[in-house]
Amino acid sequence: MRAGMNEWNNADTLVQFSVNTNSKNTAVAEQRADSWSGVCISTVSGVTTLRFDIILNERNIRAYAANLDKTISAVFAHELGHVISLRDNPYLYGGSYDSLMNYIYDLNNFSKIPEYDVISVKMMYY
Ligand SMILES: [Zn+2]
Numbered sequence: 001m002r003a004g005m006n007e008w009n010n011a012d013t014l015v016q017f018s019v020n021t022n023s024k025n026t027a028v029a030e031q032r033a034d035s036w037s038g039v040c041i042s043t044v045s046g047v048t049t050l051r052f053d054i055i056l057n058e059r060n061i062r063a064y065a066a067n068l069d070k071t072i073s074a075v076f077a078h079e080l081g082h083v084i085s086l087r088d089n090p091y092l093y094g095g096s097y098d099s100l101m102n103y104i105y106d107l108n109n110f111s112k113i114p115e116y117d118v119i120s121v122k123m124m125y126y
Contacts, residue, residue: 001027001056003069004076008084011113013121015084027054027076037061037107038075040082047085054079066108074100074110086120 005017037060043051056075065071078100089101099105099116 001029001072001076003073005080007073007077007110007113008080011118011121013113013118014125015121017080025052027056027079029056029058029072031059032057033059035060038079040079042083044085049083049085052083054083064108070110071107074105074107077110077113078105078107081117084121085124086117 002019005019008015008017032055034057036057038054038056041053041055042049054076056072056079058072061071061075062068081101086101088103089099097116098114099120100110100114101117101120105114
């Protein structure tokens with residue numbers, strides 16, 4: 001999961017995540033019977049995220065991951081995208097653009113935050 005966090009830190013945005021064991025935010029990997037790979041539950045006030053809880057469903061991720069570390073990193077980076085207010089963007093424009101927030105994004109080939117998502121963050125915060 002730390003790798004997914006570092007991908008945001010290395011992207012060309014002002015976004016920086018860090019681990020703080022005193023934080024009320026949580027990020028865990030669990031074995032869930034659910035069909036989702038990750039979920040982010042956020043408490044938001046206006047444009048400020050007050051708290052988030054991310055759960056990765058390792059059982060579901062293992063079902064399709066060609067490279068488990070890379071896929072977990074991608075799913076976690078996707079959920080962190082929600083923390084900074086990116087939304088899922090399924091199938092818009094035919095789903096043809098390269099976005100980590102796109103449901104058809106190839107998680108097995110994740111290597112960095114796609115430019116589409118970098119631009120989306122810049123449009124919100126710059
Ligand atoms: Zn999502």
